[in-house]
Amino acid sequence: MKKVADEIYGYSYGEPEVAASPVTLQQLEELKASVGMTGEDEQYLRLAGQVLADQTAQVVEHWRGRIIGSIPQLARHSRTPEGNAIPEYLAKSNLRFRQWILDTCNRPYDQDWINYQEEIARRHTSRKKNQVDGVRSTPYVPLRDIIAFIAVMNETIKPYLGAKGHPAAEVDRMHNAWCKSVQLQAAIWARVYMDGTATTMEW
Amino acid sequence: MKKVADEIYGYSYGEPEVAASPVTLQQLEELKASVGMTGEDEQYLRLAGQVLADQTAQVVEHWRGRIIGSIPQLARHSRTPEGNAIPEYLAKSNLRFRQWILDTCNRPYDQDWINYQEEIARRHTSRKKNQVDGVRSTPYVPLRDIIAFIAVMNETIKPYLGAKGHPAAEVDRMHNAWCKSVQLQAAIWARVYMDGTATTMEW
Numbered sequence: 240m241k242k243v244a245d246e247i248y249g250y251s252y253g254e255p256e257v258a259a260s261p262v263t264l265q266q267l268e269e270l271k272a273s274v275g276m277t278g279e280d281e282q283y284l285r286l287a288g289q290v291l292a293d294q295t296a297q298v299v300e301h302w303r304g305r306i307i308g309s310i311p312q313l314a315r316h317s318r319t320p321e322g323n324a325i326p327e328y329l330a331k332s333n334l335r336f337r338q339w340i341l342d343t344c345n346r347p348y349d350q351d352w353i354n355y356q357e358e359i360a361r362r363h364t365s366r367k368k369n370q371v372d373g374v375r376s377t378p379y380v381p382l383r384d385i386i387a388f389i390a391v392m393n394e395t396i397k398p399y400l401g402a403k404g405h406p407a408a409e410v411d412r413m414h415n416a417w418c419k420s421v422q423l424q425a426a427i428w429a430r431v432y433m434d435g436t437a438t439t440m441e442w
Numbered sequence: 443m444k445k446v447a448d449e450i451y452g453y454s455y456g457e458p459e460v461a462a463s464p465v466t467l468q469q470l471e472e473l474k475a476s477v478g479m480t481g482e483d484e485q486y487l488r489l490a491g492q493v494l495a496d497q498t499a500q501v502v503e504h505w506r507g508r509i510i511g512s513i514p515q516l517a518r519h520s521r522t523p524e525g526n527a528i529p530e531y532l533a534k535s536n537l538r539f540r541q542w543i544l545d546t547c548n549r550p551y552d553q554d555w556i557n558y559q560e561e562i563a564r565r566h567t568s569r570k571k572n573q574v575d576g577v578r579s580t581p582y583v584p585l586r587d588i589i590a591f592i593a594v595m596n597e598t599i600k601p602y603l604g605a606k607g608h609p610a611a612e613v614d615r616m617h618n619a620w621c622k623s624v625q626l627q628a629a630i631w632a633r634v635y636m637d638g639t640a641t642t643m644e645w
Contacts, residue, residue: 270586270587272516274593275509313476383473383645384472384476384629386632387476387477387625387626391476394621418593419593422589423593426586426587426589426590429585429632432632432636433585433641438637442584442586442635
């Protein structure tokens, strides 16, 4: 599977240390139905993966540098509680963020994929944020900001999907497939935020 | 404020019976920043409201009849536990669904709007589902399916936004504004699902 770098610190996709999720393949199939994901969408995700392969650094710089960096309640999650930058933390998590773009496009959506979605979510909650990188930063990223920021990612990814000269109709299809995948992921991430509580039942 | 019908059963937007949300206007402003909503987006939402005004019945028929009706794990939420149709329930909730489209486009996003977002979410949880209409149906709609189905609503609304002959660039802007609003709403809905638990802290 294509990676954005030979070594991605803290990236443990498919490794045994990633906890098994209680979300089943059957639930994943149902979620795919709920977002409307078809086999054709999966093909357009693969195409998006080719289109984005050499643009992940720019995309993440766009999101992290130009947008998140300018919104105080988002920017603080990469800084110390006192508001100081932690460049190594940003560099490491940016590399994982870049790999997430490719994984969204290229990985088969199977149990490993579900498990890693939950690992990604845990690393945004107080259970695991900061732990992988051994840093002192905010204890968690609120779920609301993650759900909200999806709108920004979806809007801003589109020009990158069009950057290799594909016809507008194909760019639209890549974009629709991308949006479906991210929404599917967000649905799974939400479970981790609700985990271990009475409300998980209604997840 | 424009309504889809003079009488909308169970629609209580802005009425004193709607519980006050603990989500503050300050948090709403932060969420608007996180989704990237600007004053220009608000103008395009108003334009979308004009474009969609006479299409809400078709849009909801598209979502409910053509899509939800064909996906068993979604369709069951409008039926009895035994799987029988409840036509009056569907008719009433379809009218509110149509009004939701207009409210998304036309309402000022203020405390009443926040409160009603939470009311909408409560009516999808075991705390209030079925109650307004006095029906016997599934006890709640899982949050994951709500988050997932947003992808379908966002994809399928676009042709309706383009149905009045606006230039493609304007349709894109209406669509982006729409997607931002729905994501913002989903962020608030998630709080209701987490409410009253230890994890609400990380909402």
